[in-house]
Amino acid sequence: MHDKSMQSLGLLRRIRTLAALPAVLCAFALPLATAQAEAIDTILQTKVIRVAASPDFPPYGLMNKDQKILGYDTDVAELIARKLGVRLVQVPAVAPTRIPFLTTDKVDVVIGSLSITEERKQAIDFSIPYGSFTFGIYGPKKIAVSRAEDLAGKTIAVQRGTPSEVTLDKMAPPGTKIVRFDDTNILATAFMSGQADLMAVGANVPEMIGEKSPAAKPEMKIVFPGLPIGIGVRKGEERTVKRMNELVMELRQSGELDALSKKWFGVPLAPL
Structure with a gap:
């Protein structure tokens, strides 16, 4: 009688374990699924x-x-x-x-x-x-620039976090002053007000300036590789x-x- 009771108790425990298994699996699977969400x-x-x-x-x-x-x-x-x-x-x-x-x-x-x-x-x-x-270095006609060496002694405006900044940092010779801005509009305003001789920007910025003041539209001086x-x-x-x-x-x-x-x-x- 004792053996039968022990067997019954063991069977009951196994049933309870099996019944709880789906909940346990779900508990592990949920965080995994969440982690894999894109x-x-x-x-x-x-x-x-x-x-x-x-x-x-x-x-x-x-x-x-x-x-x-x-x-x-x-x-x-x-x-x-x-x-x-x-x-x-x-x-x-x-x-x-x-x-x-x-x-x-x-x-x-x-x-x-x-x-x-x-x-x-x-x-x-x-x-x-x-x-x-397309992006590159732009400036007024009166400034003669056609190669990296010509940038020495010039002040160049550029926007932070852009390919223009990366390219300019690599090519600018000693003596180049680089002024950095977070915003394109502020950069363009600074250039137009004479705070920089040149600017390293995308082709859209000179177009934007040209729309407001055609006579002041900067010209391309040095072309950077397109991206x-x-x-x-x-x-x-x-x-x-x-x-x-x-x-x-x-x-x-x-x-x-x-x-x-x-x-x-x-x-x-x-x-x-």
């Missing part, structure tokens, strides 16, 4: 895509009088959101804050004229290019990168990116 999962779940956008880099991004960001990047972001079936929320981010906003989860992706560089690839991942831009721009994604989020690549490729093949290039730059989309 931006694309959050986007599809919340039906919202939070995008870091440049508010001061026309025609890629510019703030209108209603404090809404417009431009090439905005149109690309809207197409991406539409294809995903989600709502677009743009988060203004000047150049130095774009990557920090992404890595600290303030945004899901960056669609803000973010050029693809080896240095940035150490911190984040990128989609395939959805555009490109592709892509969608910035948090490091290691392979499924998010894959989905962004698919969407960008759709926009390329459909001609929608080409149409946006003609709309904002007046020229067809350059080969990517």
Whole structure:
């Protein structure tokens, strides 16, 4: 009788253990699933895509009088959101804050004229290019500059956190004074007020100055190599990168990116 009671007790314990097993497995699986969640999962779940956008880099991004960001990047972001079936929320981010906003989860992706560089690839991942831009050193006609050596003794304005800054730092000879700004508009104002002889910027900045004052439009002095721009994604989020690549490729093949290039730059989309 004692043996039967012990057997019954052991069987009861095994049943209780088996009954509790699913709950235990779920407890371990839940944190694992959460840890593996990527931006694309959050986007599809919340039906919202939070995008870091440049508010001061026309025609890629510019703030209108209603404090809404417009431009090439905005149109690309809207197409991406539409294809995903989600709502677009743009988060203004000047150049130095774009990557920090992404890595600290303030945004899901960056669609803000973010050029693809080896240095940035150490911190984040990128989609395939959805555009490109030309940048270099610009200045008034009266200043004769055509090579790096000519920069000695000159004051050059540049925006922090941009490829222009990286390239300028590498090529500037001793005696060059580099003045750094966080905002494109402040940089352009400083240049126009005579605080700098030259500026290292994207081709959009001289165009912006020329629209306001055609006679004061700076001319290209030294051309830097052009750079592709892509969608910035948090490091290691392979499924998010894959989905962004698919969407960008759709926009390329459909001609929608080409149409946006003609709309904002007046020229067809350059080969990517």
